[in-house]
Amino acid sequence: MFSNMDSREFRRRGKEMVDYIADYLDGIEGRPVYPDVEPGYLRPLIPTTAPQEPETYEDIIKDIEKIIMPGVTHWHSPYFFAYFPTASSYPAMLADMLCGAIGCIGFSWAASPACTELETVMMDWLGKMLELPEAFLAGRAGEGGGVIQGSASEATLVALLAARTKVIRQLQAVTPELTQAAIMEKLVAYTSDQAHSSVERAGLIGGIKLKAVPSDGNFSMRASALQEALAQDKAAGLVPFFVYLSGNQEGVWLHVDAAYAGSAFICPEFRHLLNGVEFADSFNFNPHKWVKRRTDLTGAFNMDPVYLKHSHQDSGLITDYRHWQIPLGRRFRSLKMWFVFRMYGVKGLQAHIRKHVALSHEFESLVRQDPRFEICTEVILGLVCFRLKYWDGTQNFTDAGQGSNQLNETLLQRINSAKKIHLVPCRLRDKFVLRFAVCARTVESAHVQLAWEHISHLASSVLRAEKE
Numbered sequence: 001m002f003s004n005m006d007s008r009e010f011r012r013r014g015k016e017m018v019d020y021i022a023d024y025l026d027g028i029e030g031r032p033v034y035p036d037v038e039p040g041y042l043r044p045l046i047p048t049t050a051p052q053e054p055e056t057y058e059d060i061i062k063d064i065e066k067i068i069m070p071g072v073t074h075w076h077s078p079y080f081f082a083y084f085p086t087a088s089s090y091p092a093m094l095a096d097m098l099c100g101a102i103g104c105i106g107f108s109w110a111a112s113p114a115c116t117e118l119e120t121v122m123m124d125w126l127g128k129m130l131e132l133p134e135a136f137l138a139g140r141a142g143e144g145g146g147v148i149q150g151s152a153s154e155a156t157l158v159a160l161l162a163a164r165t166k167v168i169r170q171l172q173a174v175t176p177e178l179t180q181a182a183i184m185e186k187l188v189a190y191t192s193d194q195a196h197s198s199v200e201r202a203g204l205i206g207g208i209k210l211k212a213v214p215s216d217g218n219f220s221m222r223a224s225a226l227q228e229a230l231a232q233d234k235a236a237g238l239v240p241f242f243v244y245l246s247g248n249q250e251g252v253w254l255h256v257d258a259a260y261a262g263s264a265f266i267c268p269e270f271r272h273l274l275n276g277v278e279f280a281d282s283f284n285f286n287p288h289k290w291v292k293r294r295t296d297l298t299g300a301f302n303m304d305p306v307y308l309k310h311s312h313q314d315s316g317l318i319t320d321y322r323h324w325q326i327p328l329g330r331r332f333r334s335l336k337m338w339f340v341f342r343m344y345g346v347k348g349l350q351a352h353i354r355k356h357v358a359l360s361h362e363f364e365s366l367v368r369q370d371p372r373f374e375i376c377t378e379v380i381l382g383l384v385c386f387r388l389k390y391w392d393g394t395q396n397f398t399d400a401g402q403g404s405n406q407l408n409e410t411l412l413q414r415i416n417s418a419k420k421i422h423l424v425p426c427r428l429r430d431k432f433v434l435r436f437a438v439c440a441r442t443v444e445s446a447h448v449q450l451a452w453e454h455i456s457h458l459a460s461s462v463l464r465a466e467k468e
Helices: 007-026 057-071 090-102 113-129 152-174 180-184 197-206 223-235 261-266 268-274 294-301 334-368 402-418 445-467
Strands: 145-147 187-192 209-213 239-244 253-257 282-284 289-291 373-375 383-388 424-428 431-437
Touching: 007 057, 090 334, 113 145, 113 334, 152 180, 152 187, 152 197, 152 239, 152 253, 152 282, 152 294, 187 197, 187 223, 197 209, 209 223, 223 239, 261 268, 261 334, 289 294, 334 373, 334 383, 334 431, 334 445, 383 402, 383 445, 402 424, 402 431, 402 445
Parallel strands: 187 209, 187 239, 239 253, 253 282
Antiparallel strands: 145 289, 282 289, 373 383, 383 431, 424 431
């Protein structure tokens, strides 16, 4: 027996689902931002096996509120200030519906020409919004181009693997007797000691030595520190080949990751933060990746079994994105970009970003007005890193190393246990730091003010407990 949903039923249920989604988002502010469940909560609530016969749509919808929603962290709540913003808008949701309906697996141009060509054009649109150098664009006959990866972490891994393949082939062209294993033993990649953990994971997957270059007082990688590391490793007979966030020197592949910050570069006042990208070999943010020479990328992942070949693949007019990524299949995700770009326009997207940046500076101002707290890094975009200072029992608030770390860990635990707002931490060298990221599309000044009042109140209770 097949599903009892036909096109007529789909029309009715589809409209109901749109209403449910709209009601959910309209009322999301009233839901606890963080779920009050324990690990394993869900399994006892559902059968141990799939049903033998079809169930009704009504029963499934009832279980959404009964089983699913109690365990959901509401990323689009205006009280969600953790991690980073995620793309969510009504135009994007509509495009996602269409993407699911078309259901193509666009691994090649022939598999769905519109899927491939729209992605190529949308990535060029976005590259021009960012004012990327022409070398990164596909154009009509360019050597570069963009691709939507599954995540920024995947984009970093793809760049590292492409760089690894390129340097191995270069060295073997000069010295054919060198084996890949012999070369791999000497390859070294470099990143800042403040880089995202995804870089370390990429090194592990790629089987590459990864060295952390010490950052300066502003938590930035300095060229002098990188040059010193490069010189030491070359003198030791190693082969530097990849740098994550820095300058393109020594003939190594430079990958620039702006996973979070990159969106802001469509605003002219923030574009200077991307100055120097012309020296990069690859660049990514969400969405995910441009390369100057697409052949560097496709050369690392090109697999061409007969069942995937088609008559246009050597025409030079199109690309097959299966050669740009680790998976074979890919969804029609560029539809979401097409809908969003057209229904917001560049000016609408710029206004959204500027609003988030203004709200982060509003929160920064509130923190600076309270002598119990400190701002830990310069606030540039929509992220504020702050922490509670250590209290010595008098009127003095100072940094006390591990004592301050414990104090901030306690404060964060109190914040998230209350479930009114949601934050996550980070470490800046040896300091435990709280992150306040402006995330939700619907967040307003009132939400930021309430979040700060809540944090301030909990800080007072933590300090009182410390005194006792």
